[in-house]
Structure formats: C-alpha cells, structure tokens
Amino acid sequence: MKVDARTGEASPFFDAARMESALAKLPGLSKDDAKKLAHRASYKLNPAQSAVVINFNNDLFYYELNTNSAARLTNNTEEEFEEDFSPDGRMVSFVRRNDLYVIDLATRRERRLTQTGSEATLNGRLDWVYEEEVYGRGHKRGYWWSPDSARIAYLSLDEEPVHEFPVVDHIPRRQVLEDTPYPLAGDPNPLARLGVVGAEGGDTLWVDTATYEPTDLLIVRVAWSPDSRSVVFQAQNREQTFLDLNAGEAASGKSSRLFREKTRAWVEPSDDNPHWLRDGSFLWRSERTGWMHLYHYTAAGKLIKQLTEGKWEVRGLDGVDEGAGLVYFHGTEHSHIAEHVYRVRLDGTGLTRLTQTEGSHDASFNPTNTLFVDKWSDINTPTQVRLFNSDGTLVRVIDENRVEALKGYKLGAT
Missing domain, CATH: 2.120.10.30 (TolB, C-terminal domain)
Known part of the structure; x- marks a missing residue:
C-alpha cells in the first residue's frame, strides 16, 4: 500500500492481480508460486520504485510494476545472493558461487565480473567474521555500486588463513559434527582486499592498502564519493584502536588517508559515516x-x-x-x-x-x-x-x- 503522509489516504502501491498474471506466464513458476510472489510483504525495488527483483527458488525474477512485463533473469542450479539494482536501475547485480555478476535488464545479458570465487575466496559476499563482527549480523553483502552505475567496489576475502572449528548441528535427531572457518581469539582472520571492477566487465583494479599489514587490516566500511571518482573506505587494525578514513582513486587504485581517529580503547565504525x-x-x-x-x-x-x-x-x-x-x-x-x-x-x-x-x-x-x-x-x-x-x-x-x-x-x- 501507499499512504498519503498528511491525509492518511491509502491506495494499492501496485496491481497485485496484474503482477500475478504476468509472473504466472514465466517458465518455472506455477500459478501458486505467482500468487505467493505477488502478495509478499516486501520487495527489492529499483531506485525509481517502478520495478522489483525477486529471489525465488534460487533464481531471480524481474517485474515492472503495473505492467504485463515480467522476466526470468537466471535459470540454473546455483543460488544467487545479495541481488540489487544499479543506481540507474538498468542492471541487476548479485553474487553466485562467490563471484560478482550483473545482468543488463534491456538485453538480459549476464556478465561475470570476477573470476576467482571459491569456498576459500569470497568476492562481494561477507564471511562469518566480517558479517558477525564487522558489518553486523544479517549484513552479508560486500559490494557497493558507484553513483554513476559505471563501477562496483567489492571486498575480496581470503579464507585460507582461517582455522576450522568443529560445530555440532543439534537440529537432526542424530547430531552432525561440522567443520566451519571460525577464528578463535588470536587466530588469523581472513585477508581482505578492496577491488573496483567495471560494470561492463574487465580486470579488477585493487585499491592500494600497502601501508597496512595485511594480517592486521580490517576494512570496516566502504562508500563512494558523490562524483564516483573515489572509493572511500574505513580501515582499522584488529584491536580497533584507530580508524582511518581513506580515499582510493577509482581510475588508478592510488589511495590517500584523509584523517585518523585514534584512542587507547576502541574506535567504533558508524554506518552513517560519511554523509555527503x-x-x-x-x-x-x-x-x-x-x-x-x-x-x-x-x-x-x-x-x-x-x-x-x-x-x-x-x-x-x-x-x-x-x-x-x-x-x-x-x-x-x-x-x-x-x-x-x-x-x-x-x-x-x-x-x-x-x-x-x-x-x-x-x-x-x-x-x-x-x-x-x-x-x-x-x-x-x-x-x-x-x-x-x-x-x-x-x-x-x-x-x-x-x-x-x-x-x-x-x-x-x-
């Protein structure tokens, strides 16, 4: 529903019956599936709030609100994660098998932007440490669109140094012992790099972080400057006794420190920093x-x-x-x-x-x-x-x- 803020008058945000009809025509969706998808509690909207992307049964579907236009964007056995629209609404990005992809909505052409994804290398998706301890539980996305939709900045996390830890799955009647990457206090963390890749494809440009010891580097927040020329990232040591605000040139990868926050105790990163x-x-x-x-x-x-x-x-x-x-x-x-x-x-x-x-x-x-x-x-x-x-x-x-x-x-x- 959409509600007039001042008057309280409510009206449907979109025609659910029309959406259901459009989705039901797509391969792989039953009438029951289409009905459920047309009556969800929330959707991933494009910036213009005129279309949605839906993740269902490990594939992505696209629908333009209040039209008969719907499309199945992916059709494979692999699961897609962290789907989102580009700022101009012309592309949909996502992570598959720990690599970044984009789909051009006009041509339906899919492009793989990174090539190194594996169980040990995560591109554009956060591991347990970065989700739980750095960006916050529930925040698994590790990539950021530039405002002009030309590039994507992303974290590449190397899990090789992280020790495995036995965890008991208590849900089955017969308990299962699983090994999962989990650094105990003092154990090695994943190694993080910050890359920039063009939405049209090409090689990744790595932002220079040579002033930091790789094993002691946390990249705790990432953003773009409003002109899309710089990736602005916050870097900390593992003890988090300092926080550097850095700007990396998107065209060259050269970075410079804007300033440093420092304390004998702990510097807490904030989601609303910086506000441009x-x-x-x-x-x-x-x-x-x-x-x-x-x-x-x-x-x-x-x-x-x-x-x-x-x-x-x-x-x-x-x-x-x-x-x-x-x-x-x-x-x-x-x-x-x-x-x-x-x-x-x-x-x-x-x-x-x-x-x-x-x-x-x-x-x-x-x-x-x-x-x-x-x-x-x-x-x-x-x-x-x-x-x-x-x-x-x-x-x-x-x-x-x-x-x-x-x-x-x-x-x-x-």
Whole structure:
C-alpha cells in the first residue's frame, strides 16, 4: 500500500492481480508460486520504485510494476545472493558461487565480473567474521555500486588463513559434527582486499592498502564519493584502536588517508559515516572527545567545524536539508536514557529539540526532510506513532495504540 503522509489516504502501491498474471506466464513458476510472489510483504525495488527483483527458488525474477512485463533473469542450479539494482536501475547485480555478476535488464545479458570465487575466496559476499563482527549480523553483502552505475567496489576475502572449528548441528535427531572457518581469539582472520571492477566487465583494479599489514587490516566500511571518482573506505587494525578514513582513486587504485581517529580503547565504525553534501564536503560522527558528536569536513578531509558538543551523544544522523542549512539527528542532549530528535544548523548554531514529549523517540524522515514519522513510548505507554513537520509541529496521529487493559493497573509515575 501507499499512504498519503498528511491525509492518511491509502491506495494499492501496485496491481497485485496484474503482477500475478504476468509472473504466472514465466517458465518455472506455477500459478501458486505467482500468487505467493505477488502478495509478499516486501520487495527489492529499483531506485525509481517502478520495478522489483525477486529471489525465488534460487533464481531471480524481474517485474515492472503495473505492467504485463515480467522476466526470468537466471535459470540454473546455483543460488544467487545479495541481488540489487544499479543506481540507474538498468542492471541487476548479485553474487553466485562467490563471484560478482550483473545482468543488463534491456538485453538480459549476464556478465561475470570476477573470476576467482571459491569456498576459500569470497568476492562481494561477507564471511562469518566480517558479517558477525564487522558489518553486523544479517549484513552479508560486500559490494557497493558507484553513483554513476559505471563501477562496483567489492571486498575480496581470503579464507585460507582461517582455522576450522568443529560445530555440532543439534537440529537432526542424530547430531552432525561440522567443520566451519571460525577464528578463535588470536587466530588469523581472513585477508581482505578492496577491488573496483567495471560494470561492463574487465580486470579488477585493487585499491592500494600497502601501508597496512595485511594480517592486521580490517576494512570496516566502504562508500563512494558523490562524483564516483573515489572509493572511500574505513580501515582499522584488529584491536580497533584507530580508524582511518581513506580515499582510493577509482581510475588508478592510488589511495590517500584523509584523517585518523585514534584512542587507547576502541574506535567504533558508524554506518552513517560519511554523509555527503552537494559540494563534496561531508558530515562525520566521532567520539574523539569521549562523546559522539557531529563534525563537518571538506572533501579533502580538512575539518571545517564541530557542529555539536557537550556531555551527551549524537546517536545517529537522520537527514540534511542543505537548502535550509539544517541537520537532523537523534541523540541524548535532553536525556541520557531516552533519545530525542534534534536539528542544528550547518554552521553549528541553533541546536533545537524537536520532540517535546518525555520518553523515547525513534524518527524516520522523508527524503526531502520536510516530515518525519515519530515512534514514541515511555515506561507506561506502548509505542505510539505520529507524523510531524520537520520543525516539530504535529501533523496527525497515525496510531495512538490504546491498550485498554492497562487501565486495570496502578502504574508508577516516572
């Protein structure tokens, strides 16, 4: 469904019956399959939100919403993983047998971009260590499209140094002993390289990481500069006592360090670092003072200004309205145990709390940063959902979530 944010008026996002009919005509899909696929809870949408790619029974299917156009993109016994659209929506990328592939949606032509994938070499897909300990559980994708859709940056992980560890599968009635790559404390980690390959194919260009000892290198986050000329990656040592922000030239692989975060304890990488602005500068969250705050940097890594300060934390960056010169974020300035939503100007002035109700707030801004949905709760109130203008004024209540049973309890005051 699609819902008008201000009025609450809902209408179907696409014609499910039309999608079901189109999918049912494809080889390998039964009518029951088509019906299930047309009524999924969520889909992988292209950037224009006009088409979807569906991973079903180890193959990929493509459908243009509200049309009769559907296609089976792959047809083989191997499973495809981490499928996604290119930023221009003209290609679909995925990993098969630990190699990267793309499919041109206009010609249906499939291209294999890497050739070295094996059980011991993972291209574009994270291993256990990088998923569980670096990028976070559930994040298996290890490749990133350039904004202009011309290139893909990817991690290539060499599992050869990783020792195997016996794990018992308790699910079968007769337990099974399995060996899996699993580094214990002090054991070797996988060796990581950062490559760049053209979407049209060709040799991989490896980004220069020679300043780091390979056995002590973690590549903890990867992004692209807005002009697609540089792969911007964060590198750490295994102890994670420093974090370098580096820029690698996509055309040559030459890299340079923009700056280093350093601590005697631990530097935590953040998913929202860096947040690019139109002029090529970027916002960055850092705990360098002992508290997580926002900083504004030039494209070359020179500090312009610290935007927030104090004995509280910026927990996450929610959006930037560059036209108005405003940065929206959630943090703990008002309460260390309950996050609120704030804004501050790009020059560091005008810090304002936008959520005034006591309790915890979780905001989701629209792409233009004019509205946000706020999920609010406190110790006595289950989550309620409201829509606000970006200045904090209420637009409407989406879900008051009244729980009549709570009236039967004498709840304490907070």
